[in-house]
Amino acid sequence: MATNKTFDQIVVGDCAEITRVCSTNDLLIFAHASGNRNPLNLPDTDWTGDGVVDTPLAPSMWVGALISAVLGNILPGPGTVYRTQTLTFHRRVAVGDSLTVRVKVTAKKPNEMLDLETTVSTEAGDLVASGMAEVVAPKQQIEFDASELPALLIERHRHFNRLITLAKTLPALPTAVVAPDDASSLEGAILAAREGLIEPILIGARDRIEAAAKDIGEDLSPFSLIDIEDESEAAAKAVAMVHEGKVKAVMKGHLHTDDLLRHIVKRDGGLRTKRRISHVFVMDIPGRATPVVISDAAINIAPDLNTKVDITQNAIDAALSLGLPLPKVGILSAIETVNPAIPSSLDAAILSKMAERNQIRGGIVDGPLAMDNAIDVQAARTKGITSLVAGRAEVLIVPNLESGNMLAKELTFIAHAEAAGLVIGAKVPIMLTSRADDSRARLASCALALLFNHWKATGNPVETLEPIEG
Numbered sequence: 001m002a003t004n005k006t007f008d009q010i011v012v013g014d015c016a017e018i019t020r021v022c023s024t025n026d027l028l029i030f031a032h033a034s035g036n037r038n039p040l041n042l043p044d045t046d047w048t049g050d051g052v053v054d055t056p057l058a059p060s061m062w063v064g065a066l067i068s069a070v071l072g073n074i075l076p077g078p079g080t081v082y083r084t085q086t087l088t089f090h091r092r093v094a095v096g097d098s099l100t101v102r103v104k105v106t107a108k109k110p111n112e113m114l115d116l117e118t119t120v121s122t123e124a125g126d127l128v129a130s131g132m133a134e135v136v137a138p139k140q141q142i143e144f145d146a147s148e149l150p151a152l153l154i155e156r157h158r159h160f161n162r163l164i165t166l167a168k169t170l171p172a173l174p175t176a177v178v179a180p181d182d183a184s185s186l187e188g189a190i191l192a193a194r195e196g197l198i199e200p201i202l203i204g205a206r207d208r209i210e211a212a213a214k215d216i217g218e219d220l221s222p223f224s225l226i227d228i229e230d231e232s233e234a235a236a237k238a239v240a241m242v243h244e245g246k247v248k249a250v251m252k253g254h255l256h257t258d259d260l261l262r263h264i265v266k267r268d269g270g271l272r273t274k275r276r277i278s279h280v281f282v283m284d285i286p287g288r289a290t291p292v293v294i295s296d297a298a299i300n301i302a303p304d305l306n307t308k309v310d311i312t313q314n315a316i317d318a319a320l321s322l323g324l325p326l327p328k329v330g331i332l333s334a335i336e337t338v339n340p341a342i343p344s345s346l347d348a349a350i351l352s353k354m355a356e357r358n359q360i361r362g363g364i365v366d367g368p369l370a371m372d373n374a375i376d377v378q379a380a381r382t383k384g385i386t387s388l389v390a391g392r393a394e395v396l397i398v399p400n401l402e403s404g405n406m407l408a409k410e411l412t413f414i415a416h417a418e419a420a421g422l423v424i425g426a427k428v429p430i431m432l433t434s435r436a437d438d439s440r441a442r443l444a445s446c447a448l449a450l451l452f453n454h455w456k457a458t459g460n461p462v463e464t465l466e467p468i469e470g
Helices: 024-034 060-073 158-167 183-194 206-216 231-243 257-265 305-322 343-356 371-375 377-382 401-413 439-458
Strands: 015-021 081-085 098-109 113-122 127-136 173-178 198-204 224-227 249-252 278-284 292-295 328-332 364-369 395-397 418-424
Touching (some): 158 278, 183 198, 198 231, 198 249, 231 257, 249 257, 292 401, 305 343, 305 395, 305 418, 328 371, 343 364, 364 371, 371 395
Antiparallel strands (some): 278 292, 278 418
16 A cells, blocks of 8 residues: 655655666566667567677666656655656666665755655666656645556566577487478478477478478478378388487377377387376466476376376476476366365375375375466465465376366467477377467477487486576
8 A cells, every 4th residue: 555745744855765676577568668669678689680699778768767666656655746857877777687766855845846856776886877856746645555456467488488499409309290291380390490409301292291381482402301192101100210210209290190199109119118108288378487387188088097197207207308306296176175076186186195105206296286276376375275386386287188178278378378299108209289389389399309308318407497487
């Protein structure tokens, strides 16, 4: 609750200040609000043109706007009307700088006018900006609750940017791309090759692949192409090339998932291991501190308990490969208590206990948890749940394919998340993207495959993930 000081209550010499740390989101919000899209002030840009992303600097008027926060919120506070402001800027501000913004009343004048000295300085005391403000102070006491101010969602997908950057540090992954005979799947494979993530071997109908290449204006001459008309035969060829050691990953193109998986899961000549294969969606959700892994939303329709053990272990392995050091795994159900009438709550409790006994390794597993108290700390506190996972889950294990598919699609189309998909549990990682996925999703899926392949070979991620707040 903000409370003002009226003109009569204010005396010369009164002071007020706030401290503010400049964040990346501040720069993005200011760019949208002001319309100033100067690349000097935006993150993830190479404004010098040297091929390296440059450190953004805060717009000077963003610094100046902080003064209005003190005047409008504290001194004089709600009801203040700005009249004039002079500003001299002494140095630039970078993301992470802590600023102290201070105002001091220097004169009271007729008609409720005030003069105030205004300064902005760094934590070390270096002056960033200075000037004088003239305002009309309020005549009456005002209290204002700003808690109902609408929140803002910043649609940034920093986690995928990071994962793709990390994957580029690894050798490209020889990959069989099955039936890339439409614009989206072919473009995704070529983009991943251009970014150094995969060495694609295109397997499918030559005439259709060449037609797709013509549609997107791409030259296929740098890539190997195996001409196989039938999509099922193309999938079988990809699996055979894994056994021959010619490829270390498989990427789904423009064919039905069943047509590809049929050859992967077959007992003779397939890519089975001792563990059940499962699919993970890795979601880059704006505002989340880490990526969120969801499983299984694409392969196992109604998994029993034994299958859920493998699904959970596969998802933990995926999270470890992304650099999450001890993934927090929430086993989802409709409720957060064990109820024999809800089978998923029983499975969740058993999986949690199995993790305690090291039958599931590498993560902290808890359940049953409902979706709200799995991902929201306040929801978990409200329901009195004490857990290392509740409110902080980084991996979500869903009861069945339907619920997982709906969750992933809701996050994509309502929460504006980006999604990438990978099949784990086979001899090699399989990039199982939707035929409707764009090239960005396919690029991110290639990055996941490369990072997972590295983790599987070495036992270590390329880099341990530091959570990103905001």
